[in-house]
Amino acid sequence: RSDGHGAKKWQSTDAGIQSHAIKAVTAFLGCLSTEMLRLPPIKESISDILVLLEGVLQTKNVSVLIQAADVSSKLVSSIGNSIRQYPILEIVSPLSCQLSAHQLPTAISCARAMNCILNSLVTARGSTHAEILETLERTNAVASIVSALQSYTPDVHPLSYLTEMISLLRTILWIWPSSRYHVWSNGNLMGKLAHYCLATETTVVAKVLRLYAALALCGHGAMILLKNKVLMAKICELVGTSHPSSTRIEAFKLCHILLRSSKGCSQLMTSRCQPIVEGIIDAMRAKDDKLLVTEGCRTALLVLRYAGNHHQCFWSNAIDKVLYSILTGRCLSSHQSDKVLCDDELFDMVSKNFMDIHPYVWDILGYLVVHCTEDHHPVRKGKGHSLHALISCAW
Secondary structure, three states, rough: OOOOOOOOOOOOOOHHHHHHHHHHHHHHHHHOOOOOOHHHHHHHHHHHHHHHHHHHHOEEEEEEEOOOHHHHHHHHHHHHHHHOOOOOOHHHHHHHHHHHHHHHHHHHHHHHHHHHHHHHHOOOOHHHHHHHHHHHHHHHHHHHHHHHHHHHOOOOHHHHHHHHHHHHHHHHHHHOOHHHHHHOOHHHHHHHHHHOOOOHHHHHHHHHHHHHHOOOOOOHHHHHHHHOHHHHHHHHHHHHOOOOHHHHHHHHHHHHHHOOOOHEEEEEEHHHHHHHHHHHHHHHHHOOOHHHHHHHHHHHHHHHHOOOHHHHHHHHHHHHHHHHHHOOOOOOOOOHHHHOOOOOHHHHHHHHHOOOOOHHHHHHHHHHHOOOOHHOOOOOOOOOOHHHHHHHHOO
């Protein structure tokens, strides 16, 4: 019904009718196709669905609330980037209000739906971001999430409660820089997050690493992380071979942000140089995992921009042979220097089999050469067959 100003409002407070309407919407969304989203009747129906969700998300019935939150997620997934054409802000407010709900299933479903919505609006206009931020502040969204993370107890709360709240907070920190202060300035919360990162649950660790990456975009946040020696030791361990590829990738991505400044690089590499370099080198050798190789190369590139003893550590771990292997797909042992391709063969192979990762090789090589000192130059010591081939190819 119209509210008297031309806008529609959902009127029914009957749980049975609300549930029936939600089920009808679920069936409707399951039938949508990309072509159908262009049709005016479909667009009007989606607008009406948002009116329904805005009203139902304010109900006190837990079962219906969860249904409505789940349908909100499905709506965003079904219409993709088209979500920006609709007044999606109307359901952000009631969802945010439910983050502090005592009924955990409600809070979990609403956090999941909000995260889905916010991720779909990452590249939205600045005015849209400003409106959403105003809504988040008015509904105390960040405070509700922080409270949930601080009060989480494994024996009382399901793991999904923790992971959904971490994911939502990470998205908010990533999009709205002003929200980061409320996290890095909260010593209790930072202690809790560090505890979660030290946990053995892989899913939790990966999500905390992503949250840290968003937090480290703030200089103060990055410095607080770097000063936590126990946490840094754990993160350096997480880039190593004993952890799943997905966890290692998230650890590398966090390192990328911590290494943005020379100060960050110095603090990270001074005390933890060897395990980080070994993790990077091993990742660059992972031929069957292109994502891991790419993140290893990106991390090496960021580290090697700056002068320091870590350059010697890379040489000690045969960085030149690793770069050669990435270009050629061939691994060289210490006894196979005679099998290095001649200059013309290497140039021909690289030219015909160009890969997205190859530019990293040349950039890394450039930084190695710039910061290489005379006293340990591999070519001068007769140990740089693969390095000589790389330089000749680049030349």
